[in-house]
Amino acid sequence: MVAVAKHVSLALCLFIAAQPGRVAAFSFDDVIAQARTLSGTTQRLADSDLPKELLDLDYDQYRDIRFRPDRALWRDARLPFELMFFHPGFHYQRAVRIHEVTPAGVRDVQFSSNQFDYGKNSIDPTKLRAPGFAGFRVHYPLNAPGYKDEILTFLGASYFRALGKQQIYGISARGLAVDTALASGEEFPAFTEFWIERPNAGASQLTIYALLDSRRVTGAYRFVLKPGIDTLMEVSTRIFLREQVTKLGLAPLTSMYFFGENQPNATGTDFRPEVHDSDGLSIHSGTGEWIWRPLVNPKRLLVSSFALVNPFGFGMQQRDRRFSHYEDLESRFDKRPSVWVQPIGQWGAGRVELVQIPSPDETNDNIVAYWVPETLPPPRQMLTFDYRLSWQMDNAVRPAQSWVTQTRRGHAYRKSTDDSIDFVIDFEGPAFMKLAADAKVEPVVTGQNAEVREAIAYPNPIINGYRLALRVKRMDESKPVELRAFLRGPDSGAISETWSYLLPPS
Template identity: 35%
Template sequence: MNLSRRQSLAALGALLTLPSWAHAQTPALRLGPARPFDWGWLIDHAKARAGQPYSEPPRPAPELVEQIDYDAHGKLRLKPDYALWGQEGSVYPITFVHMGRYFPKSIRMHKVESGQAQEVLYDTDYFTVPADHPAQGLPPESSAFAGFWVQESRRSGDWRQREPWVTFVGASYFRSVGALGQVGLSARGIALNVGDPGPEEFPDFTQFWFTPTVREGDPQIVYALLEGPSLTGAYRFVMSRQRGVVMEVEKRLFIRNDIARLGIAPLTSMFWYGEYGEQRLMDWRPEVHDSDGLALWTGAGERIWRPLNNPRRPITSSFQDRDPLGYGLSQRDRDYDHYLDGVNYHHRPTCWIEPLGSWGSGAVQLVELPTDDEIHDNIVAYWMPSEPARAGSSLTYRYRLHWDEFEPFYPVVELARCVATRTGRGGEAGKPRPPGVVKFAIEFDGASLADIPWGARPEVVVTASRGEVSLTRSDPVWYTPRWLASFDLTVSGDEPVELRCYMELEGKTLTENWHYQYHPAT
């Protein structure tokens, strides 16, 4: 995985602080000739492209684009009068992102109306380009679009003063605001060979097509062509602005070359450290992360919570399944005092993947990479089908992405969920602490725990792949409906330990399953 992705998003973040725009006479975007367009045409086009040699998206004037660093990129603002549908024609204006050091490839944009597509032709006049800016030297015939934003409705306030609710920029990355109005983790169109010893491949969305949204509350529909050395793809995004954002995705993939590890519906996030693990003293803030766990709802109905790690070496974990009901990277800790940071980590969205139709057998894979700072995305989660992706084959997938505060089934689900994982020295209070023993304390919250009769204590059920578990107990968290499950682990060596824990009462399961990969300190 490309650790500089986080820096790319930082550059994009600089653009999200919108200035006050000056109003002027409305100019017009330059458009190419009209050509027929529909979903069937795009599928056929992607299939035809897969049968041709791969060619990378254009990189005009790379020596100049390299000079458009973080600060220089922040000066390239699309003038609002050049927004697609900024004045009329659709509910949601589309604004374009300029190329720069972190987004060096040129992407083609198209306006679609009445079944006809017209390419939006680039012009330097669309952007605020200072006289001494490197972008002034770009060849006049080149295109310098790198991505786009979907802005808030122009019918409900001045969209120029508000941040966008969807962003597509860089390779096949995209992201959206959640229910708390904040961006955080990213999704991708596809993930290839993440965590493998060889290089990861990053296909690109090379063209986009935008259709107008006529009525308030209707979805914004965007089509995309994906191209890479190993595959092509036709994508349709049906994106609905709700309290958060819901995206329905359909993709048709056409495989050019055999792919060792094909990641469907991938999510990418950052986890530096939390309330547990050896990185807790690396910074003055209590926690730093965009997501704190992987949530799974298996095809068999089991609910799993896997707290994230910042490991000392790359780790890939697989959760075998068939027809999963969902998975996602979540930010469950919403307490500002747990972050003490002005960048609103406590408001970062959860993104939940809801498969549509049968996905067959495969595994949700979690890739965790080591990082020493918050500027790097080091977490990836995706679905990997059991059947290998062979050259000449084609695949179809449909799913929804829910960008929200919590997983979309919360708080309806009957099982209590994990809200905190903590670690410390093992042993009992008031007695000598034995060396090499670690204590785990897992906090659960949910209606199933609130109904426990007075005086009853749930049983803590723990299993470990190696080592010895002792001192298991459950305790109420007074004045709350929460309960704490705790246990000690005695283990030697530095190989990871797979731990599982849940709570039950009289044979009835009360909580989701906590699955954690513990890395003993060395």
């Protein structure tokens, strides 16, 4: 918890009567005011108030501490939403403050050890004290009317993740990314305080406010959660810089890619064909072009940028939904959500940045994507960005005409090998249903540091789509190869999204 927050006593503001006999209503403006005030001070982190027995918990011991469902907030009132809380400890050593917002005012949600079952841990709950919770999760009857599923979690720094119907946790979002993938090191802002509006009996959405803080940045956030087949989150962001940063990443998404179709498992000992939470980055540019960048697990840090003006959206997607491509009954990667970021209003000039980090296994989130605005305001001036997050599965956002369904590297049998690099790219979509049997479809391929030796597009009747067979030669082994390809229809216009691929230096 940030000690300086105590100097800005929001509680005083919350209970000042607007007129005699009435309590002043809490609003997003109150959180913005606190973030603005904090930006004029130096961040001061208090020492953790947790006892040593909580600080020393390992992963399995921490997971053995469970919130008691019968103590869920709003369960007694039989409201459609319920809140359950995470215990501080293990990696989550700084407690966050949580408040309930009601028409009568704002009240603290107090930590109590009797809210938790400590499992096999040697912890005496009667002697345990903690300044707050590590985070919280939201429950709602999403998949069946008689059971409230966990649909949203806030836990750790500014991380959160949500679920739509029949989805399983995978990709995460964050409030903010600061100086990601820079040699100077990344700064991780954290949500330090939450205010959650008590829903009414017929509510289908939940409003959450959050205060964000770090050494050089403060922020106010409003999340409006709308559960459904595709769960939506409308996010309002107000950022204040304490001092200038080199790179500010907005609407950051964090995922995992270990191996897949375009990068098979190198060890040959894993029975699973693919292991990833996302298989590509999708971008809908302000010009209307759709871009698809397949993900990789690189040997070295790999950072790519896509310069844009007023993008329509971007997201990390899990397009491959066939269980047979994963064969993992426990992890069910085929049910991991895609997440789409849709700007609300115009974002101006900037870039979508994709960061891919080497990972030796599937336990690391090694893929990050976010929006970097071209310019930032001076310290203490407000930066406003609003957007919508969609947690999707079968209804994932994609181009209207056609899209890439798989990228494979390698070639079939050859009598003799050469130094070329081969790709097979499949496209699927309504555009191909409209083509005459003798329609001419041409591949358009461009590249940097590459000689295109062969590019052939031909029908793929298995998916009622088209396949592009591409063979290129790297010109300079010490430089990366960047490739772009799309399909052109009989009227000379594009009938597919643009496939974009980056090969690092050898």
